[in-house]
Amino acid sequence: MDYSNSASLYEQAKEHLGGGVSSNFRYAGYGESPVPLFYSKGRGSRLTDVDGNVYIDYALANGPAILGHAPPAVLEAVSRTLSMGQLFAGQHEMELELARRLTGIVPCAELVRFASSGSEAVQAALRLARAHTGRRKIVKFEGHYHGWLDNIFMSVAPSPNEAGPASAPVPVSHTPGQPESVLGDVLVLPWNDIDVFAEALRAHRDEIAGVIMEPILCNTGALRPRPGYLEGVRELTAEHGVVLVFDEVITGFRVGLQGAQGLLGVTPDLAVFAKALAAGFPLAAVVGRRDVMEQVGAGGVMHGGTYNANVMSIAAGLAALDELSRNDGEAYREMNRRGERLMAELPAIARRHDEPMRIFGVGPAFHVAFTDEEDIHDYRSFSRIDGARRDRFNARLHSEGVRVTTRGTWFLSAAHSDADIDESLAAAERAIAVLKEA
Numbered sequence: 418m419d420y421s422n423s424a425s426l427y428e429q430a431k432e433h434l435g436g437g438v439s440s441n442f443r444y445a446g447y448g449e450s451p452v453p454l455f456y457s458k459g460r461g462s463r464l465t466d467v468d469g470n471v472y473i474d475y476a477l478a479n480g481p482a483i484l485g486h487a488p489p490a491v492l493e494a495v496s497r498t499l500s501m502g503q504l505f506a507g508q509h510e511m512e513l514e515l516a517r518r519l520t521g522i523v524p525c526a527e528l529v530r531f532a533s534s535g536s537e538a539v540q541a542a543l544r545l546a547r548a549h550t551g552r553r554k555i556v557k558f559e560g561h562y563h564g565w566l567d568n569i570f571m572s573v574a575p576s577p578n579e580a581g582p583a584s585a586p587v588p589v590s591h592t593p594g595q596p597e598s599v600l601g602d603v604l605v606l607p608w609n610d611i612d613v614f615a616e617a618l619r620a621h622r623d624e625i626a627g628v629i630m631e632p633i634l635c636n637t638g639a640l641r642p643r644p645g646y647l648e649g650v651r652e653l654t655a656e657h658g659v660v661l662v663f664d665e666v667i668t669g670f671r672v673g674l675q676g677a678q679g680l681l682g683v684t685p686d687l688a689v690f691a692k693a694l695a696a697g698f699p700l701a702a703v704v705g706r707r708d709v710m711e712q713v714g715a716g717g718v719m720h721g722g723t724y725n726a727n728v729m730s731i732a733a734g735l736a737a738l739d740e741l742s743r744n745d746g747e748a749y750r751e752m753n754r755r756g757e758r759l760m761a762e763l764p765a766i767a768r769r770h771d772e773p774m775r776i777f778g779v780g781p782a783f784h785v786a787f788t789d790e791e792d793i794h795d796y797r798s799f800s801r802i803d804g805a806r807r808d809r810f811n812a813r814l815h816s817e818g819v820r821v822t823t824r825g826t827w828f829l830s831a832a833h834s835d836a837d838i839d840e841s842l843a844a845a846e847r848a849i850a851v852l853k854e855a
């Protein structure tokens with residue numbers, strides 16, 4: 418593929434944008450292109466870059482484009498509101514309407530607060546948990562990502578020599594500039610091990626305000642919770658008066674209208690949504706149990722944001738909900754069907770080429786790994802997959818016109834068609850053949 422226009426723009430970008438990009442996640446993560454690409458158009462399931470290369474897109478803006486790019490119903494709804502004004506430093510009726518709809522859909526949502534990004538909404542959840550309990554520490558799990566802000570950006574992808582013992586990991590800072598002091602406010606645990614969790618909660622019961630997790634671990638391999646794990650965590654957190662937060666920034670409105678909590682049947686105290694919530698417009702929400710959420714009202718907890726519940730994003734959220742709920746959730750049935758077809762047929766292709774492949778996750782969000790290990794359930798076991806081989810496969814797929822996320826996760830949208838799946842499988846067959854030869 419020719420990337421010369423992107424290469425030339427990137428040279429210019431380095432003169433004007435810090436590091437040449439606006440988010441570090443936009444660097445070419447698995448060697449798929451020599452420079453971060455510039456795009457000129459997204460429509461439906463397809464993206465076009467400035468060199469005219471077209472991709473079937475399974476990155477979907479890292480999740481938000483659940484209805485595909487430039488979804489007509491959402492664009493129409495947003496454009497109808499443009500003349501109303503965008504921000505009032507005050508309320509508008511549509512935000513009330515969206516909050517009402519969310520409380521009717523999301524199991525844990527008795528009250529809603531809107532924000533503009535997942536990282537921010539996570540911060541609100543952590544503050545609520547601390548204010549509600551009067552305790553300081555937050556439990557987070559290795560390999561889970563909850564945004565880029567200092568107080569929760571640790572042990573996302575720690576190197577094995579820094580990470581400490583498997584059952585008692587040490588919090589590992591993830592970026593220069595992050596103060597050491599925040600590491601002491603977090604207890605890092607391995608995910609999917611209920612015995613370790615129970616012991617940690619017993620040992621630190623008076624210090625732990627909240628537990629935050631991705632209920633399906635989409636930032637590390639789209640791993641699913643072991644049977645009974647979430648139920649166990651739910652029971653133990655309730656017993657110890659600890660606030661359980663599901664970070665549904667990826668799973669929300671992606672794995673189903675009710676998120677992972679609906680799919681898996683476990684209701685947290687708080688949950689955070691963003692990404693697919695407004696199908697590409699910047700909208701996030703923290704939602705949850707009335708008595709915890711009321712800390713932001715009667716409890717005096719501060720939560721602000723100039724852009725919170727801006728008219729465009731709320732209009733997009735309402736239109737996205739309409740589309741996703743249409744015909745009793747047909748969009749999800751179709752995303753699941755097409756995603757599950759990829760999940761079944763990709764390993765079949767790999768088998769024909771004598772490559773070990775396992776797929777983790779669910780139809781709308783899954784990860785293709787090269788491994789024959791059976792028991793992969795957390796960050797450390799996942800780090801035993803052949804990541805270099807996966808990256809080479811994904812880079813090869815990219816050159817065949819199929820784009821997955823930099824972490825190797827595939828996201829489906831309602832805009833992917835059966836023909837897209839056929840084409841993607843044919844590309845995967847060619848990519849694996851080349852991988853094998855190499």
Ligand SMILES: Cc1ncc(COP(=O)(O)O)c(C=O)c1O
Pocket residue numbers: 479533534535536537539562563564565631636664665666667691692
């Ligand atoms: C699970 C999870 N939580 C939080 C975030 C942060 O969201 P944002 O990028 O909107 O700040 C992300 C972003 O990828 C995420 O995947």
